Amino acid sequence: MAEEKIKKKKKIRSYPILILSGFYAAIFAVMLIYISAYSYNNRQVLMDNSYNTRQQILLNQNSRGRILSRSGDVLAYSEASSDGKETRVYPYGKEFAHVVGYSTNGKAGIEALANYYLINTSIDLSEKVAFDTKGSKYPGDYCVTTLDVNLQEVAYNALSARKGAIVVSNPKTGEILAMVSKPDFDPGTIQQEWDSLIADKSPDAKLLNRVTQGLYPPGSTFKIVTSLAYIKEHPQDYNNYRFTCSGKFSYDGENISCYHGENHGSVDFIKSFAESCNSSYANIGLSISRDTFADTLDQLMFNEELPIDLLYSKSSASVDDSTSTADVMQLSIGQGATAMSPIHLNMITCAIGNEGQLMKPYIISGIKSEDGKNVKSYSPENYKRLMTAYQADVLKAMMKEVVESGTASKLKGLSYTAAGKTGSAEFTDSTSDSHAWFTGFAPADDPEICVTIIVENAGSGGSFAVPIAKRIFDAYFGVE
């Protein structure tokens, strides 16, 4: 009888209570995991929000960290005066204005990108105590960039008093080596000049980083894109293309003329590219199916987000069945409604130099604490393939020809071989004014450095942009 009692089954008294308990336990579990993950993943973004007053707490506790070039030159640091007030010092003045940016009156450039790390500190507790006893703030973590002071200086000086933009990068890694935009401002005194900078409505737009935010008609540099579309349709027989240029091309009542009305005579595909024959390219553009052209634009990130962290403007270029033939002709030579940022053109050029593969451009290589700890490091990252290796190869050969026998012949016969494409983009209806473009890389067969240059309202790319590229290549390869 005793065994019978033990064997008596455990009866469930109430399922609802068990179910409700389980339900609430489950939603709490989900919620707590959510909270942990959310706070961990969004810490940095939320800290950088300008409505977050906690930035001020960190700044009262830590002094803003330094920003260094790739070889350790200080590009920005904070200096405390005797009354404890901190000022930000930029030893190179205006040279790095746009890329390093500023940290007062809002933030821009690397000062904005690395803000979270610059205002936090990762030094050891014992170090902190040492700073406490000294009565000074803890040093914020410092940021090491990919920027090369030498190249930046050369680029800065080469652009001299002209408006424009230069970006120099490494096509194999995506590192940005230099970035210059003019007209510029002095980040050290920006606080005092802020009101006048903001009030200035002239086309100077000094605060604008023209490399990423400037949108220009790409002109003949866009022939790279048109060519890619053509090669996609004619992978093997593009060499059979022939055209006779009379200095101007007319179709459906629309006229396209070559730069300064030059007559290029009989040209094939590569020669059209090397000599930058507008008439021939208008003809090529019309022969490409609209779908292929549109696909190529998509593939090359037009009208799309770009993989960069700095503020930028989206490039625009479009073609579809409703586009008029006149517009297609304009698009083929990079005129009309087409607009592009220098960094975007640089990315496409980099991809050509890197067998079609685009590396994600980056400018911060690492964050370190002042007592030498690695806080975070960034390494080269594949972004995406913009074209096949074969297509990249063909385009590269064409760009070499531009240097060998075409518009960029100023780069011919040097200790290194360069490849590239010039452009002279018209931006008003009057024919004389044009922006000078050059985009290219060197050494042509195994590119280490890729430059993209635009000089506003200068004239032809071959005369005004190519010499700047030469100075930068010379500086990089150590040619005097």
Added chain:
Amino acid sequence: MELYVTEISKYVIDAFMLIYCIEAFMTFRFKTEKKRRGIYIRQIICMFVVQISCFIQIIARTGKPVYLFFFAFQIVIFASVLMLFYVIYPEGNRLIINNACLLLMIGLIIITRISYDKAVKQFFIITASFIIGFFIPEIIFRFDFLKKFTWFYAALGVVAIGAVLVYGAATNGSKITFTLAGITFQPSEAVKVLFLFFMAGALVEAKELWQLFLASVAAAAHVMILVLSRDLGSALIFFVIYLALIYISTDNIWYLLLGLAMGGFASIVAYKLFSHIRVRVHAWLDPFGDIASSGYQLSQSLFGISSGGWFGLGLYGGSPTSIPYVEQDFIFSAIAEELGVIFAVTMALIIVSSFFMIMYEGYFIRDRYYRLVVCGIGVAYIFQSFLTIGGGSKFIPLTGVTLPLVSYGGTSVLVTIVMIMVVEGVCLIRTDERFEAMQRRRAQLEAKKAERQARNRNDDYERNYGRRED
């Protein structure tokens, strides 16, 4: 020195909170309070270590000795509550009391950091609430006739929250509180207890469908009044209590699903009807979109939660005061910011352990009326905690309710302590039931034993003397 103290205490606090939390869940391994005694003692040690470490942090950061006295008083009060409870109600459940004390301590610490004056006020409210609360288990245990006033509870509740609605409409605002003689009183909190007793009574009495329907109408009246008073959080809590109790009492999941469907429908209607609800939902979906106005509170709360990291910025290390109403609706964010996400999550788990224990008591009690009351309290407690923690962390839309026992707020603390003491009263009833059951079983066993002995005697006789002829 100060730096070492604040940094090391962070880890000490987290370690002891974790031990406390693990012990809280260990109680479920044992069935009787007697076997859980060791756990409770270890919990009390952890509790005071956490509290004292926090005090040390506060004093190290502020250097104000005035806090020392305040802390001394707190230690005295909490120690007496824990001791007296054990002496007066040895049959009561000590996990719930331990958890309540720990949560109140955490609340006091973080409120001290936000506003010392408010913390002192809160401290007096806690003391008074415990004095009142100590009578409640005895009242519940002794006075069975409390079960008889079912419809009176409903009428009183509706009148109380109805008065707030009328008063609020008259002053052209969304007032959900009364201020009487300097004490701010939030009737919807107190009516929650009445509502629980009403629902339990109505559902126990309900034999027919129409009775169930009548109870539902009365519950709907409560919820409607609260919605009209713009007290969305309370309305939701009442609705969830109603659903849970109907489900438990009928054991029919279709009622629950039907209720949820109707609740979902009502939310859509409310969303279309009331602009203040739409504003809240939009602020939830994208708090940073309109950060300057409707999204401000939630953005600041998220800044707080995320800025602390796992171990927190330390007390006085962050800026929780940048969150509007931080001491009431966003106390969880303040805790996460200064004491860290690990601490905040552990605290939430301790809340869950209280909920489990309340439901455990409800599961084992035979008295149907008090089973509903206790489970209602458990659901109300966990759901309110869910609303406030989830609302402040963008998990669900913000409803603006307090975190029971932790948030600043007189009515909330008093009502939560009362509810906990009701659960303790029910524990006494359960102990009594068990005692009766044991007696019944002992009597049964004895009767059987006597019978067996009688038979044995009979068998002995037969063995000795052969079969007896009648």
